[in-house]
Amino acid sequence: MKISPSTQSFVLHFGEMGSRWGFNRTVGQIYALIVMNEAPLNADDLADGLSISRGNVSMGIKELLSWRLIKRQHVPGDRKEYFTADGSIWDMGKKVLEERRKRELDPTLSLLRDLLMREADNENEAYALQQMQEIHDLLEMISQWTEELQRMKPESLRTLMKLGSGVGKVLNVIK
Amino acid sequence: MKISPSTQSFVLHFGEMGSRWGFNRTVGQIYALIVMNEAPLNADDLADGLSISRGNVSMGIKELLSWRLIKRQHVPGDRKEYFTADGSIWDMGKKVLEERRKRELDPTLSLLRDLLMREADNENEAYALQQMQEIHDLLEMISQWTEELQRMKPESLRTLMKLGSGVGKVLNVIK
DNA sequence: TTGAATTTTCAATAATTTCTGAAAGTTTAG
DNA sequence: CTAAACTTTCAGAAATTATTGAAAATTCAA
Known part of the structure; x- marks a missing residue:
C-alpha cells in the first residue's frame, strides 16, 4: 500500500x-x-x-x-x-444526502408536526408555534428537493453541472 | 423566563x-x-x-x-x-448554508484545485486525480447552487415552497 | 472619577467521543 | 474435524470537546 x-x-x-x-x-x-x-x-x-x-x-x-x-x-x-x-461520486452525494435526510430531517419534521398540533394558550406560545411552522415549511421543502435529487438521472446531472453559473436562470424560470 | x-x-x-x-x-x-x-x-x-x-x-x-x-x-x-x-427563518437557512460554504466547501475546493494541477506519473495516480476531478465538479456545483440561493428573493422562495412535490417538474424543464 | 453591574476570558474539570488491542467469534483450506 | 487465517467485539485508555466558575475586564450611572 x-x-x-x-x-x-x-x-x-x-x-x-x-x-x-x-x-x-x-x-x-x-x-x-x-x-x-x-x-x-x-x-x-x-x-x-x-x-x-x-x-x-x-x-x-x-x-x-x-x-x-x-x-x-x-x-x-x-x-x-x-x-x-459503492457507486459513482454522484451516487456518494445522493446517498449522504438521503441518509442525512432520514437521520436528521425526518425526526425533526416528525417532532414539529407533533408540536404544531397543539393550540397556543397565550401570545408567546402562539409566536413560538408560528416560528415552528416556518421552520417546518423550510425543512419540508429541503426534504422534497432532496427526494427529487434521488430520482434524477446522471444525464440530467451532467446538464445541471454544465449550467455553471447559469444555475440562476433555472430558478428564475420558476416565477 | x-x-x-x-x-x-x-x-x-x-x-x-x-x-x-x-x-x-x-x-x-x-x-x-x-x-x-x-x-x-x-x-x-x-x-x-x-x-x-x-x-x-x-x-x-x-x-x-x-x-x-x-x-x-x-x-x-x-x-x-x-x-x-437576526432575520427570518429563511435568512437563518441562507446564513447557515453560506457560512458552511465558506468554512467547508471553499477550503476543500481550493485543495482540490491545487492537487489537480499535478501530473499523474502512474496509473493509480491518474485514477485518483480523475476521482478528485469528479468530486471537485460536484462540490463546485453545490457551491454555485448555494450562491444562487443567497440571491433569491423571499417571493421566489414562497413560490418554490408552494411547488411542493411539483419540485420535480422544475428540474425536468432543464433538459 | 468610583464602584456596582455586567460581560468576557480561560484554567481546571467534566463529559463525550474515538481508538486500541487482546480475546472471542467466524470462516475455510486441508 | 482441526487449526490457521481472518474478522468482530468491546472494555479500558487516550484524545477531544464542552462546561464551569472565579478572576479579570469592561461599561456606565452617579
Missing part, C-alpha cells in the same frame, strides 16, 4: 471534513482511501495506510457499509475481504 | 441537531430559545432557561453573533444586553 502525496493530502483533508457529514475522521479517511483506489483494498491495507488499529478499521467499514458507501468485493485466490466504493 | 413545554421540546431537539450544522448542543439550544421568543432575551434568561453557566452563555452568544444568526438589542431602562434572532 503506497499512497501518493496528493492522495495523502486528500485523505487527510477528507477526514476532517467527514465529521461534518455525519461520520468521524477515521471513517472519512477510510472512505477517501477506498475512493481514490480503483483496486479493491483490504482491512490491512487500510490499517497500514492510515496508521490505525485493525479494530478501528473494522468499525469504520461497518459504518461505511451501513451508509452503503462501500461494498465488499471478493478477490479470487485471497481469503481476505476487499472493499471498493 | 417560563418556557412552554412545546418550546422546551423543540429547544432540546434543536440542540441535538445543531451539532450537525456546525455548532454544539448548547449553541443550538441558545439559538432555538431566542428564535422561539419574540421578546429579546438577556444572558441570564438564557442561563436560567437552559440551566447552563453564565460563561457558557457568553461563549454561545459570541459564536451565534459570528454566524450573524442573532443580534444585540438594546432595551431602554435596562443595562443588560439583549438578543433577538
